[in-house]
Amino acid sequence: MDNLIIDRLVKKYDKHTALNDVSLEITPGMYGLLGPNGAGKTTLMRVLTTLLPATEGEIRLGSVSWKQADDVRRITGYLPQKFALYKHIRVEEVLDHVAVLKGVGDRRREIETILEQVNLTEHRKKKMGQLSGGMVRRVGIAQALLGDPRLVVVDEPTAGLDPEERIRFRRLLRSLGRDKIVLISTHIVEDIEATCDRAAILHKGRLVEQGSIDRLGGLATGKVWVLTVPQQDFYEVAEAYDVIASHRLGDRYRLRILADTPPPGAVCAAPTLEDGYLYAMRRDAS
Amino acid sequence: MRTAMRFDLRFDWRVMGTAAYVPLIVAVVMTLFEPLMRGSLRQLIPALEFIWPLFAAWWSIFLFQDVLEEPGGETIFSYPVSRFSLGIARAAVFFLGYAMLTAWVVGVIDFSLSLFVQLLAECYFYAGLGFFAMTLLRRTGWSLSVAFCYAGMQILTGGKLIPLLNVYLFNQELLPLDLVLQHSLPTLVMGTVLWGMGQWSFQKSGAYH
């Protein structure tokens, strides 16, 4: 299977540069795009789905070039961050309509299979407006999967879902990447941890890091410290150091600190993806 | 290979919900005017002219409610369907339906080719106005307001508000066909400009929510 190749991509909105010289090779499977709000994730997704033209640069997937938007639309599926459509129409009718627009051959059969895959078979007769947030997202995945796209693009998949729905939706996402490139953008590290094998970090329109989840976490190796302090010392430590997490343990606090040199009394900790992400962002900002 | 033209008209109708039926109801009401005004063309023709063409904007606006007004509309633009068929072609198919309704209304009231041509030209203008307003404003409410305000202003001022853009003939009797054709030409030209601008604005709509 081919990789998706993004080569020196630039996207400008008037004067503002939302994507600045982004080069990335995305391998088949689940690929994460991590970055804070305003990093340019949605912009990249819209360029990948041909909704926005690139200002400069090239994108290719095998023999398909993004210069031919029509060809790209035949091989991509897209679930935008806000997917609210056709509130008074039944789920199966919406999917049938999408299948018509995508030119799917055997619509009935493909819709059956996909409803099964996203676990919506029993809700197929419900109107879109009656579905929970998690179910709407699953319809969103279903419409993206119709027509068997090679590239599936999912923007902020868990935004607006409650914790239970999040867990279930991540499980569904995880199952998609077998024979496709599935690109998931999010500002939530757990989304990536739970679903992706590899990821890239985007910050202010620039690509900061990329690689396997282990490698990204490993960026913070030797920089993450755990320090337990009494309650009254909390603010003092928080001012002196870059505290990235804190847990209350009785009348003490256990703090997770990002620092090049160990704070007195701190113990070195094994870094997580979140640590690596925060470290890469701090390093990029300075 | 060019992007395909694909239609799903039954679905388009379903999506409009109850709004889809409004032009049908207005058509029936129009035909009820005939017995109500005891067939007096002096009253019937203005009543028809002031109400019927205006509602030609209706389907042009509501067809695009989900695609343009809802935040999920960008999904539809990611499908392998041409914007031509999602936009102007779909609106034109529904305008064709409205033209048939017009023929029916005119047929029931007083079959006259000149009245049909007069109304059809005005309907064409309004369908274009609705299409352009909706693609530009992306809100059904505002788009309807544009059409209703235009109609209200022109009718109240007898077409003198912006004489150049007036589409109404304000006749109280049937006119000869050649006179109607002559007056309808500017209306058809304006209508075509509106349809064209509507598609242009639909084509470049990329300011996503």
Ligand SMILES: Nc1ncnc2c1ncn2[C@@H]1O[C@H](COP(=O)(O)OP(=O)(O)O)[C@@H](O)[C@H]1O
């Ligand atoms: N249509 C637009 N016009 C102008 N600027 C935009 C537009 N969309 C996004 N931006 C700007 O581009 C930057 C990246 O936005 P976005 O791609 O939405 O980031 P993210 O999805 O990572 O939060 C932001 O600074 C945003 O304000």
Ligand SMILES: [Mg+2]
């Ligand atoms: Mg975003």
